[in-house]
Amino acid sequence: MLHRPVTTLRSLRRASAAGVAAALLLAGCSDAGSPSRTPTGSAGSTSAATGSTSSATAGASTGSPSGPVDAADGVAGRSGTYSVLPPSGWGEATDEVGAVPGIDLVLMSSEQEGGFNTNLVVHVASGDTALLESELAQGRDELADQGRSISAAPDITVGGLRALGFTTTFSQQGIDVRARSYGLHRDGRVYLLTLSSATSATATADAALADIVESWTWT
Numbered sequence: 083m084l085h086r087p088v089t090t091l092r093s094l095r096r097a098s099a100a101g102v103a104a105a106l107l108l109a110g111c112s113d114a115g116s117p118s119r120t121p122t123g124s125a126g127s128t129s130a131a132t133g134s135t136s137s138a139t140a141g142a143s144t145g146s147p148s149g150p151v152d153a154a155d156g157v158a159g160r161s162g163t164y165s166v167l168p169p170s171g172w173g174e175a176t177d178e179v180g181a182v183p184g185i186d187l188v189l190m191s192s193e194q195e196g197g198f199n200t201n202l203v204v205h206v207a208s209g210d211t212a213l214l215e216s217e218l219a220q221g222r223d224e225l226a227d228q229g230r231s232i233s234a235a236p237d238i239t240v241g242g243l244r245a246l247g248f249t250t251t252f253s254q255q256g257i258d259v260r261a262r263s264y265g266l267h268r269d270g271r272v273y274l275l276t277l278s279s280a281t282s283a284t285a286t287a288d289a290a291l292a293d294i295v296e297s298w299t300w301t
Contacts, residue, residue, distance in 0.1 A: 247262060247265065
């Protein structure tokens with residue numbers, strides 16, 4: 083039984099007329115063998131111009147994720163700007179999240195650890211470095227306001243570029259979940275990566291993330 087990612091599109095503060103948004107995706111788990119369509123929380127977007135908020139959510143589809151991708155095969159994001167090598171036993175599940183704007187790539191472990199399938203979601207949108215930093219800061223504040231535990235995360239290197247991030251922990255459907263969110267900027271685009279796993283699977287999840295970002299190749 084796979085615990086598929088249930089994504090919440092958290093469109094953070096829009097800071098330009100083009101409406102550039104950074105998305106924070108939190109993973110969920112299924113109940114009684116069927117995928118849950120309940121988002122981990124409300125998804126708000128705040129307009130810098132109007133100060134108004136709106137919500138949007140997206141659930142996982144009921145289809146099964148693809149089988150593990152052979153480690154020799156690279157997987158490209160929808161944007162066509164990079165490719166990665168999934169860890170052994172991981173598969174691509176991008177189509178499972180449905181038509182969520184900005185979702186570029188979803189990778190997921192085919193084996194559960196701690197009752198949860200570790201997964202990585204990559205979101206891509208237009209933006210610059212200043213916007214990226216402000217979005218990450220506001221993302222931390224908004225999640226803290228929801229009562230989630232926030233802590234620092236060490237910087238990582240993605241395709242030769244430094245990525246800033248933070249760690250979020252929360253409980254969902256009886257499972258303690260740990261999410262590490264990172265952001266970086268390249269060629270007018272903001273890339274957001276969120277790795278989610280059971281808290282008890284932290285070591286193997288971090289090792290998988292290290293393998294993925296080490297394999298990251300810009301195209």
